[in-house]
Amino acid sequence: MLKVKTTIFKAGHTNIAVPITGTTATEIFAQALQALTYHPDVIEWRIDYYQQVSNQKAYLATVNHLRSLLGETVLLTTFRTQHEGGVAKLADSDYFSIYRWLLENKLTDMLDIELNRNKATGNFLIQLAHQQQIPVILSQHDFQATPTEAEIVSRLKRMQERNADIGKIAVMPQSAQDVLDLLNATEKATHELEIPLITMSMGELGKVSRISGPLFGSTLTFASVSDASAPGQLTVADVRTAMAMISPKK
Numbered sequence: 552m553l554k555v556k557t558t559i560f561k562a563g564h565t566n567i568a569v570p571i572t573g574t575t576a577t578e579i580f581a582q583a584l585q586a587l588t589y590h591p592d593v594i595e596w597r598i599d600y601y602q603q604v605s606n607q608k609a610y611l612a613t614v615n616h617l618r619s620l621l622g623e624t625v626l627l628t629t630f631r632t633q634h635e636g637g638v639a640k641l642a643d644s645d646y647f648s649i650y651r652w653l654l655e656n657k658l659t660d661m662l663d664i665e666l667n668r669n670k671a672t673g674n675f676l677i678q679l680a681h682q683q684q685i686p687v688i689l690s691q692h693d694f695q696a697t698p699t700e701a702e703i704v705s706r707l708k709r710m711q712e713r714n715a716d717i718g719k720i721a722v723m724p725q726s727a728q729d730v731l732d733l734l735n736a737t738e739k740a741t742h743e744l745e746i747p748l749i750t751m752s753m754g755e756l757g758k759v760s761r762i763s764g765p766l767f768g769s770t771l772t773f774a775s776v777s778d779a780s781a782p783g784q785l786t787v788a789d790v791r792t793a794m795a796m797i798s799p800k801k
């Protein structure tokens with residue numbers, strides 16, 4: 552179980568995150584205000600879309616205003632690198648220095664760090680995040696294929712071993728069986744691991760994985776209000792209705 556602000560991450564319940572993909576402060580605030588009308592648990596700021604991500608003065612002004620809009624909504628900050636489907640070209644060394652600066656200045660409630668970036672520097676960031684009481688989502692994305700069920704479980708285990716507070720994996724299915732493999736791996740890892748998990752099968756085939764979290768163990772689903780940040784994302788309204796329909800009554 553993990554609590555961030557008032558939001559609890561625990562298998563059996565799935566929170567909703569809306570990604571913000573604006574390129575300018577004006578677009579970012581407009582998307583945030585629109586997203587907040589749907590009362591998501593988490594706003595994911597995808598800073599790889601933000602043109603001023605490397606300009607500390609501009610970033611500070613934007614993040615301070617963004618946080619003033621959010622209230623109790625959790626701010627998850629994500630720089631998705633081009634290695635894993637992100638939009639901005641940035642050297643790994645700059646990824647680390649932006650993240651280090653973000654953590655040192657406590658500019659987020661949660662941080663997404665990619666499992667596959669440099670291990671030593673990743674560990675440094677995880678430790679710094681924990682010193683600053685900022686939970687870390689260790690993440691891994693495959694936009695081409697779905698690994699075997701055993702491999703998905705083993706990657707999630709690796710995230711726990713690396714001290715992630717949450718493990719996240721997003722994979723692309725080529726068949727219905729791939730979607731089942733992701734769901735099976737999620738259900739299995741939920742029982743074998745202590746940390747909360749976030750998993751999804753992307754694209755058209757994987758949509759079921761975005762609403763079945765309460766059943767199989769994924770604790771956060773990403774949904775859009777305007778622009779989707781990944782293939783297969785459903786709208787917040789649809790995700791809410793569908794999850795409510797299929798969630799087992801407690």
Ligand SMILES: O=C1C[C@@](O)(C(=O)O)C[C@@H](O)[C@@H]1O
Nearest residue numbers: 570629721751753773780781
């Ligand atoms: O990792 C994820 C999941 C995601 O890729 C999805 O498939 O919904 C969307 C991204 O914005 C987020 O960082």
